[in-house]
Amino acid sequence: MILHIDMDAFFASIEQAINPRLKGKPLIIGARASKLQTVVCAASYPAKILGIHSGMPSRQAFAICPSCEFVVADQGKYIWTSEQIFELLKGYDLPLNYASIDEFQLDVSGHSDPLELAQKIRAQIYANFNITASVGVAKNWLLAKLASKLNKPDGISLINDANLEATLRQTSLDKLCGMGGKTGQIFIAQGLKSCWDLYLNLPAFFDETCESFSENPGKSKEKPKSVSHSYTLPNSERNPQVVCAWIRLLSEMVATRLRQQNLVSSTIHLYLSGPEMGNFGAQKTYQNQTNDGFEIYQKALRIMGKLATKNPRIRAIGVTCGSLAWGIYQPLFKEEIRREGLVKALDRINNRFGEGSIYPAITALTRA
Numbered sequence: 294m295i296l297h298i299d300m301d302a303f304f305a306s307i308e309q310a311i312n313p314r315l316k317g318k319p320l321i322i323g324a325r326a327s328k329l330q331t332v333v334c335a336a337s338y339p340a341k342i343l344g345i346h347s348g349m350p351s352r353q354a355f356a357i358c359p360s361c362e363f364v365v366a367d368q369g370k371y372i373w374t375s376e377q378i379f380e381l382l383k384g385y386d387l388p389l390n391y392a393s394i395d396e397f398q399l400d401v402s403g404h405s406d407p408l409e410l411a412q413k414i415r416a417q418i419y420a421n422f423n424i425t426a427s428v429g430v431a432k433n434w435l436l437a438k439l440a441s442k443l444n445k446p447d448g449i450s451l452i453n454d455a456n457l458e459a460t461l462r463q464t465s466l467d468k469l470c471g472m473g474g475k476t477g478q479i480f481i482a483q484g485l486k487s488c489w490d491l492y493l494n495l496p497a498f499f500d501e502t503c504e505s506f507s508e509n510p511g512k513s514k515e516k517p518k519s520v521s522h523s524y525t526l527p528n529s530e531r532n533p534q535v536v537c538a539w540i541r542l543l544s545e546m547v548a549t550r551l552r553q554q555n556l557v558s559s560t561i562h563l564y565l566s567g568p569e570m571g572n573f574g575a576q577k578t579y580q581n582q583t584n585d586g587f588e589i590y591q592k593a594l595r596i597m598g599k600l601a602t603k604n605p606r607i608r609a610i611g612v613t614c615g616s617l618a619w620g621i622y623q624p625l626f627k628e629e630i631r632r633e634g635l636v637k638a639l640d641r642i643n644n645r646f647g648e649g650s651i652y653p654a655i656t657a658l659t660r661a
C-alpha cells in the first residue's frame with residue numbers, strides 16, 4: 294500500500310500560515326514583484342474556485358478578482374518547508390519518495406492500519422506547519438496519487454478493490470497522472486471519458502508498481518560533500534571567451550552529474566590558476582538551489598567578478614558545487630520550467646549518444 298501525501302495549495306498555504314490576515318481569502322502568489330506584470334505561480338483555494346490557476350497572467354487573474362491578495366513567491370521559504378516535511382516523514386522509517394516539492398509518497402505495505410497512519414501524518418503536518426495535506430491511500434502510487442485528489446483539500450481518500458470500479462467511473466480521465474496533457478487528449482478523442490474507460494481498455498496502465506521507490510534517501514545513500522570537474526589547458530589562455538567557454542562546459546558537466554544523482558547545490562566554487570595570477574579560488578552560497586548548468590555558469594562568472602576584466606592568462610579551471618541536498622529543485626517560473634525541459638532533453642541525448650554530444654554552442658570554442 295502507498296500513501297500519497299499532497300499538500301493543499303502549498304505555496305499559498307505557507308503564506309497564509311505566516312500571515313493569518315490572508316487566511317480564507319483569494320490569494321495569488323506571483324512569480325515577480327510587479328503585481329500586474331507577472332504570472333500566477335500559485336493560488337489559494339478561494340482563488341482557484343473563482344477560476345484562477347497557476348500559469349495564468351496576473352492581469353487576467355485580477356480581472357477575475359480585483360480584490361485578490363497578492364504575495365511575491367519566495368522559493369527559499371517553500372523549499373525549506375518542503376524539506377522540513379520530508380524530515381518529518383523520514384521519522385516514520387518507511388520507504389519514502391520525494392515526488393515533488395509538495396508531494397511525498399510512503400510505502401506502508403507492512404503497516405497494519407494505513408488510514409490511521411495517514412490521519413496521524415496529516416495531524417502532525419498541521420500541528421507543525423499550520424498547513425493542510427490531503428492523503429490518498431491505494432495499492433500503487435498511480436492510484437494513491439489519484440486518491441489524494443478526490444477529497445481535496447484537507448481530506449483522506451482510499452481506493453481499494455471494493456470501490457475501485459465506482460471510483461474510477463466517477464473520475465474523469467484528465468484527473469489521472471499522465472492523462473492531463475496530449476496523451477489524455479488522444480484517449481479522450483477515442484471516446485474514453487472516465488478513468489474506468491481507460492481501465493477497461495488498458496488495464497496494464499493501472500498495474501504500476503512502486504519500482505521507482507527509492508529507499509529512504511537520507512539513510513540508504515551517502516550524499517557526496519561536493520561534485521566538481523576541472524581541466525588543465527594545454528597552454529595558458531588569455532582569450533576571455535575561451536576561458537568562459539571552459540567554465541560553461543565544466544558547469545554543464547557538474548550539473549549533469551548532480552542531476553544523475555538527484556542532487557541540487559547552493560554553493561558554487563570557482564578555481565582558476567595561471568602563470569602570472571597564481572591561484573584564485575572563491576565561493577559563494579546562494580539562497581536558491583540548482584542543478585542547471587547555465588545557472589551554475591552564471592554564478593561562477595559572478596564569482597570571477599573583477600578578475601575577468603584583467604584578462605589574466607589562465608591555465609587551470611575548476612568548478613565545484615557544494616552544500617548539496619537531495620533533488621528537490623522545483624522550477625517555479627515559466628522560463629525555468631522551459632529550461633528544465635531543455636536540460637532534460639539534453640541529458641537524454643547525451644545519455645543516448647555519449648556525453649558531450651550536445652552542449653550549448655559556446656562550448657564549441659573549447660574544441661578549437
Ligand SMILES: [Mg+2]
Binds near residue numbers: 301302
Ligand atoms: Mg499540492
